[in-house]
Each structure stands twice: as structure tokens, then as C-alpha cells.
Amino acid sequence: MQLDFLDTTVIKTLDFFRNQKNLTPIRTENFRFPLVLGSGNAIETGKILFRKNPALFASESDAPDKIGLSEIQEIVVISASGSKHAPILIDLAHEHKKVAHLISSTPNSEASGKADHSYIFPKISEPYTYNTSTYFGYIYGSESQNYSLENVKNYLQNLEKNLENFDFSRFSSFFVVIPNEFALLKNMIETKFIELFGRKVARDVATFEQIKHAMTVIPDDNELFVVFGNEKNQQFGKNQLDLPIFDRENYGPMMLGAYFTVGKIQRALPNYFMENIAQYCENSEYSISPLVVA
Incomplete structure (x- = not known):
């Protein structure tokens, strides 16, 4: 099975949403002090969505400690698949x-059948873990x-021009520095490195303020x-690649720009992800496939 590199998935994602009409926005201001739950980059996405609203956040690991708090009035579960821990968390909310609200990309999932309200967004077929x-x-x-x-398409085309002649294969470790305004993307970018390279490649991600701390x-x-x-043309090390951003306000374009760049690194290094994802899926306790079909 031929799987796309991450940069290709970014472009396909952008082209897909350019053709989507009447997306229902998530009005986070309408939620009453919710507990936002999710695994991995799902909870990081939740932090981005609810960053300007009073909310608590938890993963599936510490959800039981917070879900019963009297201050919490609503639960928001973020799960692209609507499976695994999602239905369990919704059951716990009802207990x-x-x-219980669900934000997902899979209609008719087990979790959507249990949630009081579901927000189902369209998606493309893409490799498992990319999300x-x-x-x-x-x-x-x-x-x-x-x-x-x-x-945003023009921005990514400009970004590609900055990357097209750069040889990432000369390096074995990467430090991604992002504007302070996008601090909540830090864990999402780190997770993408872990998923694609494991411990084969060293990586760090920090904002301009965070990197000051030794x-x-x-x-x-x-x-x-x-x-x-x-x-400000700051220099952090001997080898440095400065890249443009779309703006300093919106997380979506910055996410795509960062993922696109990680995808270019993926192309330049040994193909660890493609070599191992099928076996990972086969060994999983869940029924998963290297390609998540829309």
C-alpha cells in the first residue's frame, strides 16, 4: 500500500477544504465551563479551540479525576474516530x-451514538496517526x-520555495522554533516527529520565549x-533555516505550515514510518489500518 508523505497530505487537506461549503463552526463561547477530553493531539486541538474560554482539559488518563467536579457542567470529547476511549468517556460523563458533546470526523461511530450532541466534520483518507x-x-x-x-495555498507555495533546495538529510536532530502566539502547537509538532521518526531522530519544539530558558x-x-x-533575525545555532508564517493570529495556517515542513523532513530521512506502520497496526489491540479511509 502506497501511503502519502505528510506534506502531500497537507496539500490534499487544504484542497479538500477549499471545496467544502457551509462548515458548521464550533461556537466554543456557548459551552458552560466544559471539561475538554481527548488523547494525544486531540486534546491539544481542544486546547486551541477553547483557548479563549473558561475550560478544563484532561486526557483519558486523568479524566476520571476531573469529570465529577461540581464546577464542570458539560463534557466535550474530541475524537477523530469516535472509537477507542471516546465512548467510554461519554458513558462516564453520563454517569x-x-x-456530553462529541467533536469527530466519523459519522455513525459508537461515540456519536452515545453523545447528546455531535459535531461531525468531513475528512480525507490519510495515513493512520497523521490526523x-x-x-x-x-x-x-x-x-x-x-x-x-x-x-493559505499561496502561503504554502511560498513556503515550498523556501524548502525546495534545502537538504534536510544532512541533519540528525531538529529544533523547531515557533512564535509565542502559537505556543499550543508545540506538543502537536513534537507528536508528529515522534509518530514519524520515533527515537531515531532527536527533536525539540519551543516558542521564542521558551527557548531562552537554557x-x-x-x-x-x-x-x-x-x-x-x-x-528579529535571532540566531539560535550554527545551522538555521528561517521560514515565513501566514500570520500571528490563526492556528490553522500555522499548523499546516509546520506539518508541511515536517513532511519535507520525512521525505529526506529514512522512511521509518512507512516501514513500520503496517506492523504497528497489526499488533494494536484496536482494529486499525495504515490508511484511514474517509
Whole structure:
């Protein structure tokens, strides 16, 4: 089975949503002090969606400690598949007499059948773990009035020009620096490195403020700093690639730009993900496939 590299999935995601009409935005201001739940990058997406609202956040691991709090009035479960822990969390919410909402990309899932309200977004077929069209869809649904996807397409084309002649294969470790305004993308980018490279490639992600805290004490000739939005021309290491950003307000374009760049790194290095994802799926306790079909 031929799977796409991450940068290709980013472009397909953007083209897909350019043709989507009447996406229902998630009006986070209408939720009453929710507990937002999710696994991996799902909960990180939740933090982005609800960043301007009073809310608590938890993963499936610490949800039982928070879901019964009297201050919590509603539960929001974010799960692209609507399976695995999602139906369990919704059942737990109902046990505590809480209203349960689901944000997902899979209609007719087990979780959607249990939730009091479901927000189902469209998606494309993409490799397992990528979750690019899914999480971007939720973020774009809350930002769509702020920018044109045609302009985002132009941004990615400009970004590609900055990357097309760069040889990422010369490096074995990467430090991605992002603007302070996008601090909540830090874990999402780190997770993408872990999924694609495991421990074969060293990586760090930090904002311009975070990197000030002794994160560059030890230099490494094999390390590349990938710096987005470097307006002050700061130099963090011997090897540095400065890249443009779309703007300093909207998370969706920054997510796509970062994922697109990680996809270019994926192309340049040994293909660890493609070599191992089928076996990973076969060994999983869940019924999963290397390709998640829309």
C-alpha cells in the first residue's frame, strides 16, 4: 500500500477544504465551563479551540479525576474516530449527569451514538496517526471567517520555495522554533516527529520565549534550527533555516505550515514510518489500518 508523505497530505487537506461549503463552526463561547477530553493531539486541538474560554482539559488518563467536579457542567470529547476511549468517556460523563458533546470526523461511530450532541466534520483518507484533515477541520471551523484558503495555498507555495533546495538529510536532530502566539502547537509538532521518526531522530519544539530558558546550552553540528516567523533575525545555532508564517493570529495556517515542513523532513530521512506502520497496526489491540479511509 502506497501511503502519502505528510506534506502531500497537507496539500490534499487544504484542497479538500477549499471545496467544502457551509462548515458548521464550533461556537466554543456557548459551552458552560466544559471539561475538554481527548488523547494525544486531540486534546491539544481542544486546547486551541477553547483557548479563549473558561475550560478544563484532561486526557483519558486523568479524566476520571476531573469529570465529577461540581464546577464542570458539560463534557466535550474530541475524537477523530469516535472509537477507542471516546465512548467510554461519554458513558462516564453520563454517569456523572453531565451533558456530553462529541467533536469527530466519523459519522455513525459508537461515540456519536452515545453523545447528546455531535459535531461531525468531513475528512480525507490519510495515513493512520497523521490526523491532518481531521484536526485542521475543527480548527478551521472556528477560524474560517478570518482568512481565505486561497491565501493559505499561496502561503504554502511560498513556503515550498523556501524548502525546495534545502537538504534536510544532512541533519540528525531538529529544533523547531515557533512564535509565542502559537505556543499550543508545540506538543502537536513534537507528536508528529515522534509518530514519524520515533527515537531515531532527536527533536525539540519551543516558542521564542521558551527557548531562552537554557535550551541551547549544548551545541551540535548535526542539529538544525527550523525557525518560523523570525522577525528579529535571532540566531539560535550554527545551522538555521528561517521560514515565513501566514500570520500571528490563526492556528490553522500555522499548523499546516509546520506539518508541511515536517513532511519535507520525512521525505529526506529514512522512511521509518512507512516501514513500520503496517506492523504497528497489526499488533494494536484496536482494529486499525495504515490508511484511514474517509
